[in-house]
Amino acid sequence: MAHINANFKNLPASYLFSEIARRVKAYQNQHPSIEVLRLGIGDVTLPLSKTVVTRLHEAVDQQRLIESFRGYAPEVGYDFLKQTIADQDFKKRGVVIEPEEIIISDGAKSDAANIQELFSADAVIAVGDPVYPVYIDSNVMAGRLKNYDAALGRWHDLVYLPMNSSNHFVPALPAAQVDLIYLCYPNNPTGATITKAELQEWVNYANATKAVIIFDAAYERFIKDPSLPHSIYECEGAKTCAIELRSFSKAAGFTGLRLGYCVIPRALILDGTSLLDLWIRRQGSKYNGAPYIIQQAGEAVYSEQGQRETQEAIDFYLDNARLIKDGLASIHLEAYGGDNGPYIWMKNPEGMNSWETFDYLLDKAHVVGTPGSGFGPSGEGYFRLSAFGQRETILKAIQAIKQVF
Amino acid sequence: MAHINANFKNLPASYLFSEIARRVKAYQNQHPSIEVLRLGIGDVTLPLSKTVVTRLHEAVDQQRLIESFRGYAPEVGYDFLKQTIADQDFKKRGVVIEPEEIIISDGAKSDAANIQELFSADAVIAVGDPVYPVYIDSNVMAGRLKNYDAALGRWHDLVYLPMNSSNHFVPALPAAQVDLIYLCYPNNPTGATITKAELQEWVNYANATKAVIIFDAAYERFIKDPSLPHSIYECEGAKTCAIELRSFSKAAGFTGLRLGYCVIPRALILDGTSLLDLWIRRQGSKYNGAPYIIQQAGEAVYSEQGQRETQEAIDFYLDNARLIKDGLASIHLEAYGGDNGPYIWMKNPEGMNSWETFDYLLDKAHVVGTPGSGFGPSGEGYFRLSAFGQRETILKAIQAIKQVF
Numbered sequence: 001m002a003h004i005n006a007n008f009k010n011l012p013a014s015y016l017f018s019e020i021a022r023r024v025k026a027y028q029n030q031h032p033s034i035e036v037l038r039l040g041i042g043d044v045t046l047p048l049s050k051t052v053v054t055r056l057h058e059a060v061d062q063q064r065l066i067e068s069f070r071g072y073a074p075e076v077g078y079d080f081l082k083q084t085i086a087d088q089d090f091k092k093r094g095v096v097i098e099p100e101e102i103i104i105s106d107g108a109k110s111d112a113a114n115i116q117e118l119f120s121a122d123a124v125i126a127v128g129d130p131v132y133p134v135y136i137d138s139n140v141m142a143g144r145l146k147n148y149d150a151a152l153g154r155w156h157d158l159v160y161l162p163m164n165s166s167n168h169f170v171p172a173l174p175a176a177q178v179d180l181i182y183l184c185y186p187n188n189p190t191g192a193t194i195t196k197a198e199l200q201e202w203v204n205y206a207n208a209t210k211a212v213i214i215f216d217a218a219y220e221r222f223i224k225d226p227s228l229p230h231s232i233y234e235c236e237g238a239k240t241c242a243i244e245l246r247s248f249s250k251a252a253g254f255t256g257l258r259l260g261y262c263v264i265p266r267a268l269i270l271d272g273t274s275l276l277d278l279w280i281r282r283q284g285s286k287y288n289g290a291p292y293i294i295q296q297a298g299e300a301v302y303s304e305q306g307q308r309e310t311q312e313a314i315d316f317y318l319d320n321a322r323l324i325k326d327g328l329a330s331i332h333l334e335a336y337g338g339d340n341g342p343y344i345w346m347k348n349p350e351g352m353n354s355w356e357t358f359d360y361l362l363d364k365a366h367v368v369g370t371p372g373s374g375f376g377p378s379g380e381g382y383f384r385l386s387a388f389g390q391r392e393t394i395l396k397a398i399q400a401i402k403q404v405f
Numbered sequence: 406m407a408h409i410n411a412n413f414k415n416l417p418a419s420y421l422f423s424e425i426a427r428r429v430k431a432y433q434n435q436h437p438s439i440e441v442l443r444l445g446i447g448d449v450t451l452p453l454s455k456t457v458v459t460r461l462h463e464a465v466d467q468q469r470l471i472e473s474f475r476g477y478a479p480e481v482g483y484d485f486l487k488q489t490i491a492d493q494d495f496k497k498r499g500v501v502i503e504p505e506e507i508i509i510s511d512g513a514k515s516d517a518a519n520i521q522e523l524f525s526a527d528a529v530i531a532v533g534d535p536v537y538p539v540y541i542d543s544n545v546m547a548g549r550l551k552n553y554d555a556a557l558g559r560w561h562d563l564v565y566l567p568m569n570s571s572n573h574f575v576p577a578l579p580a581a582q583v584d585l586i587y588l589c590y591p592n593n594p595t596g597a598t599i600t601k602a603e604l605q606e607w608v609n610y611a612n613a614t615k616a617v618i619i620f621d622a623a624y625e626r627f628i629k630d631p632s633l634p635h636s637i638y639e640c641e642g643a644k645t646c647a648i649e650l651r652s653f654s655k656a657a658g659f660t661g662l663r664l665g666y667c668v669i670p671r672a673l674i675l676d677g678t679s680l681l682d683l684w685i686r687r688q689g690s691k692y693n694g695a696p697y698i699i700q701q702a703g704e705a706v707y708s709e710q711g712q713r714e715t716q717e718a719i720d721f722y723l724d725n726a727r728l729i730k731d732g733l734a735s736i737h738l739e740a741y742g743g744d745n746g747p748y749i750w751m752k753n754p755e756g757m758n759s760w761e762t763f764d765y766l767l768d769k770a771h772v773v774g775t776p777g778s779g780f781g782p783s784g785e786g787y788f789r790l791s792a793f794g795q796r797e798t799i800l801k802a803i804q805a806i807k808q809v810f
Contacts, residue, residue: 001615002584003525004676008683015689047474048465056465056698060458063661066795069452071660106511106663106693113691117546120408137690141522179407210406255476256468256697258511271409278413284420285542286518288511291699292661293461390471 007143012150016133016374017041020358027362037397039324039385040368042188042342044253046316048297049309052252055300059293073289076280077104077261081295085261088302089246095233101265103279104290104298108218108247108260112182113138114286115214115243115262118278119180126159126178128171130189130375130382132216135182154377162378163190165336165347170198173205181206184216186223189375189384190345191321191337196229203232206241212270213242218260221251221314223340231263239265243275250342250388252301252310259290259298317342320394321387327398331405344385345372349405357383365400412548417555421538421779422446425763432767442802444729444790445773447593447747449658451721453702454714457657460705464698478694481685482509482666486700490666493707494651500638502668508684509695509703512665513623513652517587518543519691520619520648520667523683524585531564531583533576535594535780535787537621540587559782567783568595570741570752575603578610586611589621591628594780594789595750596726596742601634608637611646617675618643623652623665626719628745636668644670648680655747655793657706657715664695664703722747725799726792732803736810749790750777754810762788770805 020040028036048056062068076082082099090097105111112134116123125139136158139145147156154160159178161171169192174181183202185194206213215232223230232242244263248254264276290298300306321338328335334347346369348357354371361367361383372382387394425445433441453461467473481487487504495502510516517539521528530544541563544550552561559565564583566576574597579586588607590599611618620637628635637647649668653659669681695703705711726743733740739752751774753762759776766772766788777787792799 001582002528002617002675004678004680004683005523005525006676008523008686009678011686011690015686041477043476045471045474045476047471048468050469053465053469056468057462060453060461060465063453063461064455064458066450066452069450069661071448071450071658072446073661109693110691118410118413120410121548123407134690141687141690143526177406212407253476255693256474256478258693258696270407271411273409273414275409278409281413281416281420282546285416285539285546286515288514288660288663291663291696293698294696 005141007141007146010146010148011137011140012148016370020368020370023358023362024368034366036362036366036368037393037400038368039389039394039397040370042250042386042388043255044250044388045390046253046313048253049306049313051300051303051306051309052297056293056297059296063293070292073292073295075284075287075289077102077290078292078295081299084299084302090231090233093230093234095231097233097263098266101263101276103262103264103283104295105260105262105283105287106258106290107249108216108245109134111245111260111262112214112216114282116142116144116180117282118275119212123179124159124177125180126161126174127182127376128163128184128187129160129377130163130372130379131182132184132188133375135214152377153373160377163187163192164378168192169336170194173201177209179211180214181211182214182216184218186219186341187337188219189343189370189372189379191341191343192345193223193225193228193340195227196234199229199232200235203235203238203241207237211241215242215244217244218247219250219341220246221310222318222342224318225340228340233263233265239267241268243268248298248301251314253313254298257294257297259294317387320389320391323394324385324387324398327402331402333405338387342387344387346383346385348381348383354380354383361401361404364404365397367397367400410546412546412551415551415553416542416545417553421775425773425775428763428767429773439771441767441771441773442798442805443773444794444799444802445775447655447791447793448660449655449793450795451658451718453658454711454718456705456708456711456714457702461698461702464701468698475697478697478700480689480692480694482507482695483697483700486704489704489707495636495638498635498639500636502638503671506668506670506681508667508669508688509700510665510667510688510692511663511695512654513621513650514539516650516665516667517619517621519687521547521549521585522687523680524617528584529564529582531566531579531586532781533568533588533592534565534782535568535777535784536587537589537593538780540619557782558778565782568592568597569783573597574741575599578606582614584616585619586616587619587621589623591624591746592742593624594748594775594777594784596746596748597750598628598630598633598745600632601639604634604637605640608640608643608646612642616646618647620647620649622649624655624746625651626656626715627723627747629723630745633745638668638670644672646673648673653703653706658718659703662699662702664699722792725794725796728799729790729792729803732807736807738810743792747792749792751788751790753786753788759785759788766806766809769809770802772802772805
């Protein structure tokens with residue numbers, strides 16, 4: 001008799017974004033004539049760039065001809081894309097990453113969820129808190145986290161690394177030993193950044209304790225401050241302790257195309273085994289490569305025109321972020337992030353918790369954001385606003401928020 | 406201190422297709438002027454059809470405009486594709502499958518590898534033998550299979566269901582209790598089929614013992630015999646015991662586009678839990694949906710012209726299969742499959758095992774196939790030839806094989 005993976009039962013019943021969707025839907029059913037302004041989920045709104053679309057058309061045409069048709073892609077990605085990434089994302093910043101250390105995938109969400117498979121079942125997990133839910137949920141399904149306290153909104157077997165305004169959203173090193181550390185900078189959901197010196201401390205800690213850092217750099221393209229690190233490999237010694245995740249989703253509007261990559265340096269050895277080799281084996285056995293046409297589109301992002309267009313889109317979203325932040329400042333609402341990342345992390349108005357803020361903004365201003373508590377215990381007290389909206393939506397939302405405070 | 410997932414260590418060092426690639430490369434280095442004829446890996450060789458390419462271009466253009474741009478897809482797939490599949494793949498054959506029971510993915514390989522996550526760690530696994538390696542490798546990585554006997558080429562903790570010419574490649578029901586049963590028809594690697602009555606026996610067995618069947622129907626489009634079942638849901642009671650995997654790869658040449666789907670009926674309940682709900686949760690947490698443009702391309706396959714073009718490609722490959730089979734028959738080599746599937750399962754020449762046959766054909770005829778033993782213990786004694794090649798390659802290969810026997 002077959003049985004289910006009982007670890008799934010440990011997942012909290014309500015998923016953050018489902019609960020938001022449920023409340024918004026209920027509100028809209030009651031108020032069908034009201035326009036709801038969505039600054040919730042972090043999906044892009046600008047269409048694909050001209051360069052990407054042109055390359056997609058070209059690649060599609062190649063697939064129509066027997067001479068240029070491509071079937072199965074290499075499971076680890078095409079060399080043309082890996083080489084361009086090695087040159088443009090790393091070499092240009094003075095970091096040497098070999099193309100073979102870059103594994104292309106269908107996006108950072110899959111990589112962030114699957115990477116835990118390389119580690120032992122008893123690995124102690126630490127996450128920056130608040131946190132992107134995928135790191136946690138994938139470890140719950142794998143059985144590493146079993147004891148959720150619904151009242152506290154905490155996993156007893158997870159090491160939370162609190163991030164809040166008093167540590168400018170860069171956590172202190174953990175007090176007890178941890179094995180696997182998820183860090184994300186520029187941060188989702190807080191929009192915060194980490195300095196090279198701060199990140200170096202984490203690298204030193206990981207090397208000293210033989211922990212592994214999963215560094216999620218999905219929002220790297222949003223960095224404007226030239227002093228900030230774009231890659232964890234800018235830190236000395238990171239190649240022996242860190243895996244880096246990158247995404248084309250927010251960087252180039254690929255949320256609907258699906259492309260990302262994972263860097264595992266050859267020097268990252270655990271129990272005498274190369275994690276790169278393990279990951280290649282994992283991907284080769286369980287995944288069949290990102291589509292050729294989409295890898296071509298990804299490569300086009302790095303062309304001169306592609307980079308210019310990408311930058312324009314990033315700047316547009318960062319302008320949105322500035323508008324939101326300025327709007328909140330004008331009514332004396334404290335807010336963080338938004339300078340080098342697409343998220344504004346607003347402090348809840350006096351006397352409201354995160355879900356109360358959600359309900360208040362939905363009801364009074366018709367603005368949808370994301371309650372900070374949905375991202376973890378340290379998210380309570382905050383509220384996330386996404387800068388990915390269209391300009392008109394952003395302006396209306398700011399206006400509406402101003403009127404209700 | 407972090408440790409690796411030690412289950413990876415249990416995987417045999419050499420992956421079948423890597424070993425083949427290694428031997429072919431070594432041969433080519435020694436004989437650079439010889440043309441090697443590849444009938445090994447089952448990748449398609451015909452380009453994408455006109456209808457699919459036209460739809461891809463249209464969908465790409467939609468992604469260029471702000472009004473029609475699509476970002477994140479629903480993790481379970483777009484309704485337009487799910488509805489078409491429900492109508493065309495099931496309703497047309499008298500099977501009622503609701504769109505919500507169809508979960509779109511980036512291909513049957515991912516689904517075949519990931520589906521085991523829904524089941525308990527101690528599930529007893531059974532596979533038709535010979536077998537597509539993904540079913541086994543994914544269970545090894547998950548720790549369900551730990552004891553490999555390299556000398557015998559067998560997993561001690563796996564229940565093999567032997568398939569050979571004496572049972573026309575349809576296995577007998579297992580003697581002892583099993584929990585999860587992987588069956589694939591039309592079969593990879595043998596090219597064999599299963600009758601509805603035979604499949605009904607498996608469904609009855611699974612329902613009686615509360616086992617779950619993972620039915621891999623990736624090659625369903627190759628069925629020519631109108632009496633054969635295309636879906637396991639043509640059998641009575643299958644909705645309470647079976648998951649079905651489908652693929653656009655071989656059916657419509659999507660090996661490089663990546664699209665597939667998984668059917669989990671609402672009625673499939675284990676331990677009081679809907680497996681459909683578990684899978685939706687799994688996909689929602691660890692996957693971000695197949696690209697919009699590729700789901701559009703998949704939908705185009707079902708248009709009238711799309712179906713005609715798909716059928717032409719299938720017929721082309723089946724003609725290849727017939728040419729191979731007739732060629733082998735003319736020199737009195739016994740062979741199976743090829744009538745309702747793209748693979749020919751040749752009996753090794755007298756006195757040769759599968760790898761000896763491989764080396765002999767590579768050396769003498771310059772033909773690359775796949776040693777049957779690579780697919781499992783019951784594969785020994787056989788050799789797989791793929792019908793996916795271009796016509797010229799197939800004809801040359803048959804000629805060459807004829808000359809060396």
